[in-house]
Amino acid sequence: MTHKRSAGLLLFRRTDDRDGPGVEVLLGHMGGPLWAGRDEGGWGIPKGEYGPEETPRDAARREFTEEIGLPPPEGPYEPLGEVRLTSGKLVTIWAVEADLDPALMVPGTFSMEWPPHSGRVEEFPELDRVAWFAPAMAEKKLIRSQIQFLERLLVHVKG
Secondary structure, three states: OOOOEEEEEEEEEEEEEOOEEEEEEEEEEEOOOOOOOOOOOOEEOOEEEEOOOOOHHHHHHHHHHHHHOOOOOOOOEEEEEEEEOOOOOEEEEEEEEOOOOHHHOOOOEEEEEOOOOOOOEEEEEOEEEEEEEOHHHHHHHEOHHHHHHHHHHHHHHHO
């Protein structure tokens, strides 16, 4: 059985606050009616699926543009490794230090039948908003399966 693969970019920026140097990460809230009422656990790293004709890093860059509507930062890219989800999907993420104004986002869209079994197809944003979060808040917002990437980033930044 062939499992799906997904790749993405986790942007981070360094900050200075009253507690000293820190870091923030850019997360996107998943769009569409299934996620509309969910905040905690409803945010993720901009990522998406790819096929065998594309490298994971190229897919991560393409998906960033598709989901955020802006070109991906140039890098350098720090590999944060892979995580296999319970569904079997393999997710690969790179960290890249960059700053981005969330107000500039122009999200890509997807179509789905909504409401279910209505025969009506609606279009929804892939991500309905993006925002910067300090690690403690990001951990609360992130989909549980992606928290490992946040932890790996923090090790990298402190290293």
